[in-house]
Amino acid sequence: MKTPMIFTAIALAGLVGLIPLAAYSAHDDVPDPAQIARGAKAWAQQCGRCHNIRSPSELTDEEWLVSTTHMRVRGNIPGNVIRDIQAFLRSSNKKE
Amino acid sequence: MTHSRKLFSAVSLIVFVAALAALPTDSAWPQEPTNKQLLERIETLESELRNLRDLLLTNMKTAEQAREKAAVAEVKAIEATKAAHELEKQTAYPSIPDTIWHLAGYASAGAEFRTKANEWDFGGVQFNPGFHFQYKDLIIFEAELEMEIEADGETEFELEYSQFDILLHDYATLVVGKYLSPIGQFKERLHPSWINKFSNAPAGFGHDGAQPDSEVGVQLRGGIPIGERSTLTYVLALGNGPRMGHEGNAEFEGFGGDDNKNKAFGGRIAFLPMPYLEIGGSFWKGKLDGIEGPGELLPTSAYAKVWGVDGAFTRNAFDVRFEYLKNTRGPINSFDEDHGEVEMLEKLSLEAWYAQIAYRLPQFGNASFTEKLEPVFRYGEFRVKGSHHLEEQAHKRYNIGLNYWLAPSAVARVGLEIRRFFEEEIQNETLVQLQVAYGF
Known part of the structure; x- marks a missing residue:
């Protein structure tokens, strides 16, 4: 019973002690240039930790949003860094 | 008087x-205007003044109307600009719905030549579709199926993982379901065939190896930035735990019950x-029960523990990794298939490690295809103590290979694998491996 209690305490700290359920839905915002620049750098750094860097044109904006959220969890990448990467990808796939 | 004064x-x-003679006469002076004339002049002036006033009023009215029209035009112009901007935004950045999904995954196929059997087979046919469904930045459900054709023609079908990821905030995610083991790097992040640098797992990192496979339970995980460039990542996990395997080892295969x-x-x-340097440490501990069976002994329980360290350097054309894991299971009474009854099994120790380097070649002259080539080398060992069956699998492994990247996530590879078994009676083996893998 000891380990579940420890885990429960830690999980509660994560749920209550920190900012809970920050449901960002800023996907429709037009990314600003500074965010795009940060995202381009993070894109190269974070993806290359495990595999080759793929072209932004390989997927649509929607697919990238899901894919990068998946990578946020798998790669333990902070949420703000993922939003920068998403801004970069949306900007890269922007229709002129 | 002087003469000059008289003259002056x-x-x-x-x-x-x-001068008097030059003055005009009375008739030459202007005549005074009469009252009538003055009245006429006043009327004329008044008329002109009225006309001017009317003209001024008309001009003022026209100016006011012009101002009103200009204001309306300005509002319309602002609205038109906003509409144009919105249209441009919608065209350039299409609106994203709240629920979005993505079909991902990977597939591979290949061939292998084995010197021990002196035969080669087509094989390694594998298809792993992955499904990702996301609602806003709140929750994502992800699952991966594994379908693999066995040598006997059967298709092995398995749910690799199926998990809900609840995004608590930027630095924490709560995971619930069946998840890949977070112990070490290989299983969770490197095993997909298009990411793995070779066509198989390092020695001791596959089935019945030292690395846990998956687990059913919960995780709290995330990454916390430290300063501008550093990050601390963590995974805390709780699950049903391992069970006794038929080889006497603790199996960590995502059991749906405890x-x-x-x-x-x-x-x-x-x-x-x-960002390009990662050093990690892992730990996992769980209790397991011995398998019941005939015999004088009753099954007992024991703890299985796994700990390890890993590291990765991924910068420019280099991809360098190492990983070490030690997996132990304490002494336990459990059913032993060889003897057909419950036996006292000694402590089991599995130790696996590998070091791997991959280098993406640059362009040589005009030969741009060299940029797609990636020579790779890996050395690893799998050591076992405490299980005769598993000791037969203990070996050190040399892998050398060449990857040709058709695309960033599509590769054709050839590799040579040399296995040197620690048991003297086990014949060493050399394999030639060919594989095509694609991540999507």
């Missing part, structure tokens, strides 16, 4: 008389001082 007086008198009241607990913590 005479001249002055003459000039004065001449065989005892004890839950397994562990995780991994890693530090990235720079």
